[in-house]
Amino acid sequence: MAWNEPGGGNQHDPWSGGGRRGSGGNNNGGGGNDGNRGGGNNQGPPDLDEALKKFQNKLNSMLGGSGKKGGGGKKDSGGNKPRNIFALPGLLLIIALAIWAAMGFYLVDQSERGVVLRFGEFQEVVTPGLQWNPPLIDDVRMVNVTRVRSLTQTQSMLTQDENIVSVEISAQYQVADPRDFVLNVRNPQLSIENALDSALRHVVGGTDMIEILTSGREILGSSVRSRLQSYLDSYGTGMLLQTINVESTSPPTAVQDAFDDVIRAREDRQRTINEAMAYANAVIPAAQGQAQRLIEQGQGYRESVVAEAQGQSNRFNALLTQYQDSPDIMRERLYLETMSTIYGDTPKVLLDVSENAPLMYLPLDQMRGAGAGVTRSSNSASENEEIDPRVLERMRSGQSSTNSNNSSTRREGR
Numbered sequence: 001m002a003w004n005e006p007g008g009g010n011q012h013d014p015w016s017g018g019g020r021r022g023s024g025g026n027n028n029g030g031g032g033n034d035g036n037r038g039g040g041n042n043q044g045p046p047d048l049d050e051a052l053k054k055f056q057n058k059l060n061s062m063l064g065g066s067g068k069k070g071g072g073g074k075k076d077s078g079g080n081k082p083r084n085i086f087a088l089p090g091l092l093l094i095i096a097l098a099i100w101a102a103m104g105f106y107l108v109d110q111s112e113r114g115v116v117l118r119f120g121e122f123q124e125v126v127t128p129g130l131q132w133n134p135p136l137i138d139d140v141r142m143v144n145v146t147r148v149r150s151l152t153q154t155q156s157m158l159t160q161d162e163n164i165v166s167v168e169i170s171a172q173y174q175v176a177d178p179r180d181f182v183l184n185v186r187n188p189q190l191s192i193e194n195a196l197d198s199a200l201r202h203v204v205g206g207t208d209m210i211e212i213l214t215s216g217r218e219i220l221g222s223s224v225r226s227r228l229q230s231y232l233d234s235y236g237t238g239m240l241l242q243t244i245n246v247e248s249t250s251p252p253t254a255v256q257d258a259f260d261d262v263i264r265a266r267e268d269r270q271r272t273i274n275e276a277m278a279y280a281n282a283v284i285p286a287a288q289g290q291a292q293r294l295i296e297q298g299q300g301y302r303e304s305v306v307a308e309a310q311g312q313s314n315r316f317n318a319l320l321t322q323y324q325d326s327p328d329i330m331r332e333r334l335y336l337e338t339m340s341t342i343y344g345d346t347p348k349v350l351l352d353v354s355e356n357a358p359l360m361y362l363p364l365d366q367m368r369g370a371g372a373g374v375t376r377s378s379n380s381a382s383e384n385e386e387i388d389p390r391v392l393e394r395m396r397s398g399q400s401s402t403n404s405n406n407s408s409t410r411r412e413g414r
Contacts, residue, residue: 035125103135111146113178125178141179148242151193156252157201163209169224169249171196173239180238192228194236199227210251213263219244 061089107130108114113124116141126140134138152170159165173192175181185191203223207216225244232239253261323330 018221022132037344059306093324100135104132104138106131106140107134108142112142115141115143115178115182117141118408122179122183141182143175145178148172148174149189149245151196152247153190153193153196153200155197155200157204159204159209159212160206165204165209165212166248166250166252167200167204167212167220168249169196169200169221170245170247171228174242174390175238176240177238180236181240184236184238191235191237192232192239194227195231196224199231201226210253211258214266217249218244220249320333369391 068265076359106114108126108128110128110129116123116133117125118137120139123138150170150172152168154166154168156164156166171192203220204212207220212220221244224246225241229241230243232241301403317333319330344362
């Protein structure tokens, strides 16, 4: 049977000291209950109802309320105390102050900075950690300074050569100054979008469409970044650009095919130019080398001609000196050398024969070539002919008469 079940034999309180009862005797009496709860041998925890009653009595005494009645229905010997009208408001004020002070604690994350506004006026920028500011007086606005924010825009705009081009561009930025980011602009996201659109239109409006579609995309991105950062600095937004990426540039959809044809034609033109440049790079060095060789040959020929002319001049001066000493001898010598030079290279042969002797045709050119070690063919029929011994004998016999008349013939020739 449970310990608190009425009529049961087990009337032991589990919190009582071994089931002992107070000196009241009877369980139904008021004095017995008081003795059972507050007896000297009770080792259990205090009763919750009793604790609440004690707190209520103390609160009433602080507020000046009536004292607690005894168990027999009589008033406490203390009587009624005068009520303190400031006690309850003071207690409520203390509790409100405690709650207000507790509300002022907050934690700033490592990636954040707190901008403190006191009655709407900037006070300070708090660093990461546990911070306290008076609530309802200070307004703390958290700003993440490490997160990279991004935005992307696609706009159609007019170029310098009055063509429409569509540009898709993206920007990444961070908060560099939390104070300016919170106080100087009402909507930072909208501000940077408008500034990016303005900077992009300004740069595209000063560039030809061909440059934007082909090789000018990198220059376009750098120009937009520098101009956009100058806009943000002049606005005092407290934002710092990280990167500007030109994602794509394309003409309007209605004329896309025509632009593709133009681009292919331009690529063909560039390829032809590259082939021509390659051919020029191959031909020009060869032509330059040939020209240099001809120049060097001309210089060599000039030097040889000049040297030969100088040699002949020196020889003529030397012969002039000798001629002045003995004119007859030098005249005879010059005549002989000249005739030797003239008749030395001709295939003709002169024979001094008598008038009555017959003139026979002989292969004298082959005879001269055989004597000099060089074979010259003048007629296929006379190549295998042999020289008649009688002809040779006649030539020997006529040599003496030829030598005797040689001087007279030379003089007549002069």
